[in-house]
Amino acid sequence: MSRPLRIEYVGAWYHVMNRGCNRCKIFLSHKHYQTFLDLFVEITTLFAVEIHAYCLMNNHYHLLLRTPRSNLSRIMRHLDGVYTQRFNRLSKRDGPLLRGRYKALLIEAESYLLQVSRYIHLNPVAKNNIIKLEDYKWSSYLAYINKDDRPKWLHTEKVLEQFNGWSAYQQYVYSGVDEQTAEIYQRKYLPSIWGSKTFKQRCLEELDKEKIKESIADVKRCKDILPINDVISKIAVYFNINTKEIIQGRRGVENLPRILSMLICRYFYGHKFHEIASCISGITPNAVSTIVGRSIKRLDNDTKFQKIYHQIIDVLR
Numbered sequence: 001m002s003r004p005l006r007i008e009y010v011g012a013w014y015h016v017m018n019r020g021c022n023r024c025k026i027f028l029s030h031k032h033y034q035t036f037l038d039l040f041v042e043i044t045t046l047f048a049v050e051i052h053a054y055c056l057m058n059n060h061y062h063l064l065l066r067t068p069r070s071n072l073s074r075i076m077r078h079l080d081g082v083y084t085q086r087f088n089r090l091s092k093r094d095g096p097l098l099r100g101r102y103k104a105l106l107i108e109a110e111s112y113l114l115q116v117s118r119y120i121h122l123n124p125v126a127k128n129n130i131i132k133l134e135d136y137k138w139s140s141y142l143a144y145i146n147k148d149d150r151p152k153w154l155h156t157e158k159v160l161e162q163f164n165g166w167s168a169y170q171q172y173v174y175s176g177v178d179e180q181t182a183e184i185y186q187r188k189y190l191p192s193i194w195g196s197k198t199f200k201q202r203c204l205e206e207l208d209k210e211k212i213k214e215s216i217a218d219v220k221r222c223k224d225i226l227p228i229n230d231v232i233s234k235i236a237v238y239f240n241i242n243t244k245e246i247i248q249g250r251r252g253v254e255n256l257p258r259i260l261s262m263l264i265c266r267y268f269y270g271h272k273f274h275e276i277a278s279c280i281s282g283i284t285p286n287a288v289s290t291i292v293g294r295s296i297k298r299l300d301n302d303t304k305f306q307k308i309y310h311q312i313i314d315v316l317r
Helices: 030-047 072-091 109-121 123-128 166-174 179-185 197-205 209-214 216-222 228-239 243-247 256-268 273-279 285-301 303-316
Strands: 012-019 050-056 060-067 103-107
Touching: 012 072, 012 109, 030 050, 030 072, 050 109, 060 072, 060 109, 103 109, 109 123, 109 166, 109 179, 228 243, 228 256, 228 273, 228 303, 243 256, 256 273, 256 285, 256 303, 273 285, 285 303
Parallel strands: none
Antiparallel strands: 012 060, 012 103, 050 060
């Protein structure tokens, strides 16, 4: 099973969420909620993280964060780990509390910051049938609409500067989640990046090979996936050959277009080995895996091969 894709850089924005193991409650009383809020003071002091919105539900939480130090993993290790310890102490229990892997949606803030903020603040309405958001105490919404004191660690200015006062933001929230946002969060597998095609490409280009291999499923969900047969067709055009020369191949003869087709389908687009094998004759999924592994190493050592690979990627984009 591939690991969740974690992309970290200075100034990155994230919607982070986690829930209790087996959907168990992680907040049992006001004291538990307050214990979690107290940790916000710790993480902002220790790691310089900016908290721009939050919502704590009985079995999960949502956070809108910005990381000036490129340190999300370290922040979340402290937040989830220390809260579990304190929860266990308060509740006289032991063992894990939260799912081991939190979800983190990297956001292109210029395009989607407001939608994420609204989605987080509307969570009590969707989950608890709260008629008025003003009745829900455990979110940053009250601080946004000037109904509660704003903690020093909460940043509301980035969102509110987009509106003509807090009442305009209140109207924006009550207008409800838009279709695009609803579609993103209703997916069975949440993508790791929400942004424009250019933003996604820029983020993914910064990943090293090991991280791509570890998180291939998430990498695939972040891209506009080109079907395998279309990849083969475009590579055939690049080499000015017939697609049959890639699909069929010949034993004992290196077929560079065929090798690059398998490499790009797996390494760049994240197609599964058996899917690639089903489109290329005379090869098994294990053989595809072996060829892709060798080709990844070849990218490091063969400058000509590397140059052709990047030229084809530019064509495919």
